[in-house]
Amino acid sequence: ARVDASLEKKRLRDAERQKTNELERALQLLERAQEQLAMKASQDALTGLANRHSLSAHMEERIQANRSFSIVYIDLNGFKKINDTYGHAIGDEALRTVARLCRTDGHAADLVARIGGEEFAVMVWADSPEQARSVAERLRKRIAEVTVPTGTDVPCRMTASFGVAVAQAVDHPSLESLLKRADRLLYEAKLAGRNRVMTDPPSPVHDLSAAAE
Numbered sequence: 263a264r265v266d267a268s269l270e271k272k273r274l275r276d277a278e279r280q281k282t283n284e285l286e287r288a289l290q291l292l293e294r295a296q297e298q299l300a301m302k303a304s305q306d307a308l309t310g311l312a313n314r315h316s317l318s319a320h321m322e323e324r325i326q327a328n329r330s331f332s333i334v335y336i337d338l339n340g341f342k343k344i345n346d347t348y349g350h351a352i353g354d355e356a357l358r359t360v361a362r363l364c365r366t367d368g369h370a371a372d373l374v375a376r377i378g379g380e381e382f383a384v385m386v387w388a389d390s391p392e393q394a395r396s397v398a399e400r401l402r403k404r405i406a407e408v409t410v411p412t413g414t415d416v417p418c419r420m421t422a423s424f425g426v427a428v429a430q431a432v433d434h435p436s437l438e439s440l441l442k443r444a445d446r447l448l449y450e451a452k453l454a455g456r457n458r459v460m461t462d463p464p465s466p467v468h469d470l471s472a473a474a475e
Contacts (some may be wrong), residue, residue: 270443273416298436304316304319306375306376308354308357308358308376309357309358309361309376309455310361311361311364311365311374311375311376311382312373312374312375312376312394313375313376313377314375314377314378316375316387317373317375317377317383318437318441320372320373320385321333321385321429321437321441322437322441324372324385324429325429325434325435325436325437325440328431328434329431330386330389330428330429331372331386331387331388331389331428332385332386332388332389332391332393332394332397332427332428332429333383333384333385333386333424333426333427333429333440333441333444334383334384334385334386334397334398334401334424334425334444334446335377335381335382335383335416335424335425335426335427335444335445335447336360336364336381336383336384336398336401336405336422336423336424336448337380337381337382337384337422337423337424337448337452338356338357338360338380338381338405338420338421338422338451339352339420339422339423339456339457340420340423341356341379341380344356344420345419346470347418348412348418352410352412352418354403355410355411356410356416356418356420357376358378359408359410360382360405360420360422361374361376361382363401363404363408364382364384364401365403372385372386372387373385375410383444384397384401388428389430390428390430391426391428391432391461391462391463394426394428395459395463396463398408398424398426398459398461399459400423401422401448402421402422402457402458402459404426405420405421405422406419406420406421406422406457408420408452421452421456421457421459422457423448423456423459423460424447424448424458424459424460425443425444425445425447425448425449425450425451425459425460425461426444426447426448426460426461426462427440427441427443427444427447427461427462428462443462447460447461447462448460
């Protein structure tokens with residue numbers, strides 16, 4: 263009887279241990295699934311960069327923390343022509359290429375995001391227009407120099423226009439005003455001839471309809 267009771271206790275302990283292990287595995291799977299969902303909610307599927315929502319949240323944190331930074335808006339010039347000429351697969355690879363170029367400028371970049379279509383944004387640790395412009399100019403040159411293979415003798419080349427706005431902590435900027443400023447500077451760069459950088463302080467206001475392409 264004692265042997266039977268001992269075996270029964272052991273069986274119960276083993277069953278309890280197995281259930282505990284199964285529960286722990288289930289919790290681990292749930293945590294991983296939640297992490298993956300959170301990542302998808304904050305990440306651009308094509309490039310693996312942060313998305314617009316994640317960028318806005320990150321910028322708001324910096325503003326609330328009263329820390330200076332700059333936002334660099336990037337728009338690929340004539341991107342529709344790339345898709346029309348080489349196809350959407352090459353267009354997608356061009357976007358991934360730009361994402362890699364922005365990401366590898368890591369010594370200055372705080373966050374890199376794709377904010378829609380052929381538009382990107384880079385948060386940089388720069389509290390003056392000169393510092394931020396240096397980062398943007400470096401990216402502009404790298405994008406203009408890179409080529410994307412097309413499977414033909416003619417590789418895909420591209421250029422980009424840049425708008426750079428500086429968030430000075432002493433000015434207590436709002437997120438909305440900062441984004442609008444960066445967007446206006448980007449369109450001024452396109453109006454001025456594309457493949458160039460426009461920075462704070464803003465240049466005289468133009469008719470922005472001409473830059474809508």
